[in-house]
Amino acid sequence: MAPYMNGENTEAEIPPPRNWDPSIIDQHPVTPSGIKVLIIGAGFAGLTAAIECKRKGHDPLVLESFKELKQLGDIISFGGNAGRIFKRWPGVEDKLDPICHVSQSLKYFDWQGNFIYEQFWGSEEENFGKRFNGHRGEIHKILYDHAVEQGVEIRLGQKVTEYFELEDGAGVISNGEKIVADVILAADGVRSKARKIVLGFEDKPKSSGYAVYRAWMDSAELAKNPLTADLVTKGDTHTGWLGPDIHFLAASIKDGKEFSWVCTHKDEADVEESWSAQGDHEDACKILEGWTPAVHAIVRMTPPEKLVDWKLVYRDPLPRWTNGHVTLIGDAAHPHLPTSIQGASQAMEDGATLGVCLQLAGKANVKEALQAYERIRYNRVLVTQKSGEATRDKWHKADFDSLRKNPEAIKLKRDEKILNFDAEVHAYEVYEHTVAELRKEGKI
Template sequence: MPDFPRRPSTGITVIIVGAGFAGISAAIECDRKGHKPIILEKAETIEEITRFGDIISFDPNGARNFERWPGVIEAMQKVARQTSWLDLYHWRGEFITRQSFAEEKNWGPRINGHRGELYSIIYQHAVDRGIDIRLGQRVTDYFEDDSRAGVVVNGEDMFADVVIAAEGVRSRGRKIVLGFDDKPKSSGYAVYRSWFPGHHIKNNPMLKHLVAQDTHSGWVGPDLHFLASSLKGGQEFNWVFTHVDDGNIEESWQFPGKVEDCLKYVEGWAPIVQEIVKSTPKGGRLIDHKLVFRDPLPTFISPKARIALIGDAAHPFLPTSIQGASQSIEDGVVLAACLEQAGKSKIDVGVRAFEKIRYERVHKAQATGVKTREKWHKANWDKIREDPEAIHLTREAWLLDFDAEEDCYRRFGEVVRAVEGAKAKL
């Protein structure tokens, strides 16, 4: 087994519930920082995690962390989309602008690829590090006291110094953190998502240019935006569109979508958009994913600061933020670094510092998703024709040119003083 660089052992034991991107990344970061993580994942096999999902994006603030995991970014780059731009069109078909991301290279790598493929690379890295990943482990409850935290898993109690709840948008850990069971709400939006081999459209005169090489295009209209892209030199093709939804919040990635339902939403849209939808192969992957929204949580940590929520359990993101996955990686990076610096005797201080460092940044990042959606869905086309860049995705340095680990190490002392000051006033 390769010997990866690790900080000296801290003796801190960490139970991580959920092996999604948030959980598996937090485990890798805990291992790097000298803690002892154990992952408990309810799925019986890794295929249960990798077989769902399609295009997923890591912006530089998320993807730069993969560079610290030997071999991971190189493996991801081989399967990721090779574009550094987005072509944007009016919903009736007029080309408006090409937004280039080339200048962001200095901020770190961008990775856009198939969720299952990218996940498998991270998972394999965790296995190579020797991380204890236990599948078929369903956590049903959480508890804590002043000296430890624990979970009930498959009916048995299990203890550690810290528990990280990374079980996604339907988290049970939220209950102990909040003190009540909050219900997910409809965001009022849903997403149709499809992924299929590029050869299905490579002889279609209207669509073949979309798979002649890797491409990335978006059509923007009232209450809807439609994105299509191809990867691996056009061998893989995918499209997604976010649309207003009736408020049914069945959160399922497996809910099948129907081409005829999708077509109703894009009636009157550019012929190319309708052709893309019509070309979705029968038996191909097409799902209707209802976007769940949750009110921002007042806190990410439990009363005794032994349990922390991370990833979608703490903060579901709208796809228009392009930040859900990246922020879930930042969470694990910061939590592992805070625990390292606080040490085993001051776990609660480390967990409180984690929340202080993350809280404001996460909520600011969440707000960008609403901003982009409004900018696109309520576009003023006369103004945009005068200034096409007005329709560009907002790409801000505070969010994307950001190293969560470096920031945490730099600010930890100051944050701890604030945390301990607040504790002393209680």
């Protein structure tokens, strides 16, 4: 394997895919660890970490700045690697199934509406794990409720303004109150405040050079329009239109009753890290000038309040995620471009890995657990982060003449190494070796 080089390793290699044996989980019976885990942020990273910490006998407390739970966002995707994690949480899969997208393929067209290729999700992919794609807010609510049912304490309306390190733990200031714990998992998203204590400097976000228009809406109007009816009257469908420096993806969900679309395009504007800036139909249509009438119909039929203009923020891989008793997880550690289709899944893998590392380390060795977590996860995440750029470039710079001869070349890469992965089993398997490696290097 290529050496771990703290962010310099752009050619990171990760282990090849193989069969995963879950019996290793039962070989490590859970007993109360007494480890107080303070988690900042209740997104997918924070909630997964909290649920997994509870599963492994630790005591998680989650602080979230939102004052109430709102069903925010639109389409979000979880690969088979995240599906394995969901499936270990009693009752969650049954709640996810009715709200998730179920199509078997993705149809590609060029920007003028000419069919290119249909990519089927092969039966071999079913062995990787179950995929879940649906409304971010709806899936998030299911996770949130599950965390609460499992006894996780989540305090809403808690804005963390400061992080500090202690000899035997770490703490935060939240709404003026000091809260301390054995470890802090900073799951505070792409604008993470915790990066400062971990990196030792303010880390500024940068524009990826792209932005997206996106929407989630009822599909009744689309069903009445001959240009769009096929997208929503034949159950769930998944369609992509590709053109120079733009791609437009659309999916129908809940047997075609609801519809989501995302259009990624070049954008040089200043980075406004807001999810909720309302988009403008005219601006969106201007970007799509010369494109097939079907995508214009979709944009025009989007209710104004549902059209979101979102600047795609990116950050180069961080040199490290951990300092002392504080570690970054999810987007705070590794924001992904949407074309990686792995941002939320990798956030979940962080939580599953940490639960195990803390269990195996025990209360006396929590710093060792955080270092091991970073080492176990770092190269893998580097690969998924980079895959987002590769897919975007493949679609945006496609040579349509050669694609007509070789349409398969447009396929989304379904990397078995990434998708067929069991983060929990992997953590049990490699923890001891990882700690030995860190000791040898004098890192712990």
